[in-house]
Amino acid sequence: MASIVGVSSLYWSPCLELPKRALPYLSPSSQLPPFCGLRASATAMGCCCSLHSSRPTAAPPRLLVPSAVASPNSVLSEEAFKGLGEFSKSSLDGEEGSEEYYGSEEEEAEGSVVGSEEELAIANLGLPEQLVSTLEKRGITHLFPIQRAVLLPALEGRDLIARAKTGTGKTLAFGIPIIKRLTEDNDGRRISRRGRLPRVLVLAPTRELAKQVEKEIKESAPHLGTVCVYGGVSYNIQQNALARGVDVVVGTPGRIIDLINSNSLQLGEVKYLVLDEADQMLAVGFEEDVEVILEKLPSDRQSMLFSATMPGWVKKLARRYLNDPLTIDLVGDQDEKLAEGIKLYAIPTTATSKRTILSDLVTVYAKGGKTIVFTQTKRDADEVSMALTNSIASEALHGDISQHQRERTLSGFRQGKFTVLVATDVAARGLDIPNVDLIIHYELPNDPETFVHRSGRTGRAGKEGTAILMFTSSQRRTVRSLERDVGCKFEFTSSPPMQEVLESSAEQVVATLQGVHPESIQHFLPTAQRLTEELGTNALAAALAHLSGFSQPPSSRSLISHEQGWVTLQLTREQGYSRGFFSPRSVTGFLSDVYPAAADEVGKIYLIADERVQGAVFDLPEEIAKELLNKQLPPGNTISKIMKLPALQDDGSPTDNYGRFSNWDRGSRGGSRERGHRGSRNWGGRDYDSDDGFRRGGRSYRTGNSWSRSSRGSDDNWLISGRRSGRPASFGSRDRGFGGACFNCGRTGHRASECPNN
Numbered sequence: 232m233a234s235i236v237g238v239s240s241l242y243w244s245p246c247l248e249l250p251k252r253a254l255p256y257l258s259p260s261s262q263l264p265p266f267c268g269l270r271a272s273a274t275a276m277g278c279c280c281s282l283h284s285s286r287p288t289a290a291p292p293r294l295l296v297p298s299a300v301a302s303p304n305s306v307l308s309e310e311a312f313k314g315l316g317e318f319s320k321s322s323l324d325g326e327e328g329s330e331e332y333y334g335s336e337e338e339e340a341e342g343s344v345v346g347s348e349e350e351l352a353i354a355n356l357g358l359p360e361q362l363v364s365t366l367e368k369r370g371i372t373h374l375f376p377i378q379r380a381v382l383l384p385a386l387e388g389r390d391l392i393a394r395a396k397t398g399t400g401k402t403l404a405f406g407i408p409i410i411k412r413l414t415e416d417n418d419g420r421r422i423s424r425r426g427r428l429p430r431v432l433v434l435a436p437t438r439e440l441a442k443q444v445e446k447e448i449k450e451s452a453p454h455l456g457t458v459c460v461y462g463g464v465s466y467n468i469q470q471n472a473l474a475r476g477v478d479v480v481v482g483t484p485g486r487i488i489d490l491i492n493s494n495s496l497q498l499g500e501v502k503y504l505v506l507d508e509a510d511q512m513l514a515v516g517f518e519e520d521v522e523v524i525l526e527k528l529p530s531d532r533q534s535m536l537f538s539a540t541m542p543g544w545v546k547k548l549a550r551r552y553l554n555d556p557l558t559i560d561l562v563g564d565q566d567e568k569l570a571e572g573i574k575l576y577a578i579p580t581t582a583t584s585k586r587t588i589l590s591d592l593v594t595v596y597a598k599g600g601k602t603i604v605f606t607q608t609k610r611d612a613d614e615v616s617m618a619l620t621n622s623i624a625s626e627a628l629h630g631d632i633s634q635h636q637r638e639r640t641l642s643g644f645r646q647g648k649f650t651v652l653v654a655t656d657v658a659a660r661g662l663d664i665p666n667v668d669l670i671i672h673y674e675l676p677n678d679p680e681t682f683v684h685r686s687g688r689t690g691r692a693g694k695e696g697t698a699i700l701m702f703t704s705s706q707r708r709t710v711r712s713l714e715r716d717v718g719c720k721f722e723f724t725s726s727p728p729m730q731e732v733l734e735s736s737a738e739q740v741v742a743t744l745q746g747v748h749p750e751s752i753q754h755f756l757p758t759a760q761r762l763t764e765e766l767g768t769n770a771l772a773a774a775l776a777h778l779s780g781f782s783q784p785p786s787s788r789s790l791i792s793h794e795q796g797w798v799t800l801q802l803t804r805e806q807g808y809s810r811g812f813f814s815p816r817s818v819t820g821f822l823s824d825v826y827p828a829a830a831d832e833v834g835k836i837y838l839i840a841d842e843r844v845q846g847a848v849f850d851l852p853e854e855i856a857k858e859l860l861n862k863q864l865p866p867g868n869t870i871s872k873i874m875k876l877p878a879l880q881d882d883g884s885p886t887d888n889y890g891r892f893s894n895w896d897r898g899s900r901g902g903s904r905e906r907g908h909r910g911s912r913n914w915g916g917r918d919y920d921s922d923d924g925f926r927r928g929g930r931s932y933r934t935g936n937s938w939s940r941s942s943r944g945s946d947d948n949w950l951i952s953g954r955r956s957g958r959p960a961s962f963g964s965r966d967r968g969f970g971g972a973c974f975n976c977g978r979t980g981h982r983a984s985e986c987p988n989n
């Protein structure tokens with residue numbers, strides 16, 4: 232352990248690690264488990280907080296404050312932490328009823344419990360001036376909840392296990408206390424002694440994350456020497472940087488081991504260890520390397536472990552390598568695990584329609600801002616990016632792309648040189664790209680945790696964002712499971728109608744036009760005036776259409792399959808005119824009577840979900856649909872072209888595909904909380920991307936599980952009835968439980984061949 236601690240006159244309770252005022256934004260929780268340090272739900276940034284200490288509660292509670300606190304230069308502002316003593320004392324004295332008291336609801340409403348702006352102000356915390364000033368320059372003036380929760384115990388020298396939602400500032404949560412301690416050890420001076428050995432080691436699972444963490448520390452503390460080491464690039468630069476002397480080393484485990492083995496990196500003076508995204512180390516196969524490194528560290532050190540989940544290996548690490556760690560959990564088991572401010576949509580698609588819909592989604596939901604599209608495979612990332620590039624500037628990011636190119640791609644995306652990044656899950660973890668407006672899950676993630684991390688690339692640092700999940704009909708239940716596991720709610724909607732796409736495109740063009748330099752405009756003014764005289768507003772409309780990429784009129788598109796050249800029609804029948812049971816079969820029968828060509832060509836047919844309405848929607852080729860709309864219909868029947876799908880009867884597969892999460896710790900459902908062993912995740916065949924390219928060379932590792940795989944190619948479950956491609960209605964679901972409607976009687980659960988009415 233790091234040498235903590237002078238003991239101040241204040242009190243510390245192991246059961247109450249931080250007082251109510253030391254935890255800004257936190258409100259009381261009625262259910263405090265025994266020995267739980269603290270459990271409260273946050274009223275800002277959507278946090279739930281619990282702190283657990285494994286220390287026994289018998290010892291008289293005392294507040295441990297680092298010795299640094301006692302010195303006038305480094306003291307944490309008494310003002311900022313003024314609640315510490317009051318709270319602990321009152322708890323101990325039994326005031327307000329019990330130790331678990333955190334203030335009444337009235338107090339909370341008045342804001343007296345949640346901490347004031349002033350208390351959170353970084354300038355008031357007695358942090359080194361350089362640090363306050365560099366943070367301020369970066370717009371960081373107040374602590375976020377995880378930073379506030381970690382600060383004090385970290386300064387006390389406690390080993391920590393911490394968990395907070397994505398984008399809530401975990402890097403500075405460990406960065407601020409470490410920078411404070413290093414700066415004070417240097418007496419605030421820049422030390423540039425050649426050959427000095429690192430005092431801080433931060434381990435990150437991917438190169439991108441390592442670089443990002445190092446950048447954040449470097450920008451916050453330019454007076455400290457920081458070096459980032461990772462694979463895929465030459466050793467020389469990293470070795471030279473280490474030889475010059477360094478305070479903080481951030482890196483991926485593989486390269487760190489190589490540097491240790493070549494004697495370029497010596498860990499004998501490491502006082503602070505940070506394991507960032509510890510569970511991801513396991514997921515990318517770094518567990519052995521991490522343990523090798525930890526064995527080489529001095530035992531007299533402070534360790535902080537950040538992890539979204541606690542699989543067995545991480546627990547084992549904590550037991551073996553952390554000293555009496557304090558757990559700070561700002562997520563909790565029950566709460567929504569996504570940061571607030573992320574609006575979630577779920578949009579039904581089919582394998583064939585995905586790409587068409589994708590660019591519409593980007594146009595309508597990102598409105599010209601930054602989007603990250605997540606695919607499962609490297610090949611999909613390449614292909615989707617390529618297909619998008621016709622209409623929207625986009626680039627792919629995955630493990631097969633060279634490190635230099637990946638860096639160029641990320642930097643181009645950060646700078647807004649292109650607006651859509653199509654990535655495999657390597658980009659999901661930890662990457663902090665400012666102002667990403669939209670996340671699209673082009674394919675369902677492998678597990679809820681990946682969903683949280685992918686989605687968490689937007690809505691960062693308290694901002695708003697949107698995440699869209701594209702799913703096929705057979706994945707509907709998995710989407711519901713995802714809602715349960717993540718504690719979130721999707722708004723189920725259909726892909727945007729063409730009119731909305733056109734309007735959004737036009738708006739984006741208008742925004743671009745506003746950026747045109749006035750001098751350039753002057754050059755075009757005479758032509759514009761002439762055109763306006765000749766064509767009126769049509770001239771401007773033509774320019775907007777062209778710039779929006781719609782020089783040709785948009786071709787019609789099915790609302791069901793999204794295929795071009797198809798339209799979706801709705802048939803409704805008044806109750807009194809019913810010819811018996813209304814089913815997909817009766818729709819084809821009806822079409823045969825009215826216009827046989829329509830019955831021959833009809834695509835997918837869905838019954839409308841509203842029980843008060845006898846109706847169905849179906850797809851037809853555009854020309855046939857035009858003809859049909861001109862036909863005389865029997866009384867009581869109406870056919871119209873629709874722009875938006877009504878709610879449709881769910882024909883989803885009756886099998887619950889929750890097994891797809893079988894490797895995922897499903898806590899609330901009582902399953903094992905540990906991931907399955909590696910062998911169970913081994914797929915052959917497809918180029919599912921893991922962080923392989925992000926790790927030390929050699930090992931090949933594939934992610935994925937039966938969840939995504941079993942759902943692949945099952946889009947035919949959409950099909951209730953149809954003759955396109957000459958297939959019977961049940962074609963796609965032959966090997967699974969039949970979820971569609973019987974072609975004969977219209978009831979669900981059996982095929983026409985098994986129909987009892989036959």
Ligand SMILES: Nc1ncnc2c1ncn2[C@@H]1O[C@H](COP(=O)(O)OP(=O)(O)OP(=O)(O)O)[C@@H](O)[C@H]1O
Pocket residue numbers: 370371372373374375378395396397398399400401402403660661662663687691692
């Ligand atoms: N106190 C603060 N005030 C304003 N911005 C902050 C503050 N702390 C951190 N940030 C910014 O918030 C963003 C997210 O921080 P960070 O990347 O550390 O989040 P994270 O919790 O590690 O996210 P993830 O779980 O996705 O890795 C960064 O751009 C960071 O500079």
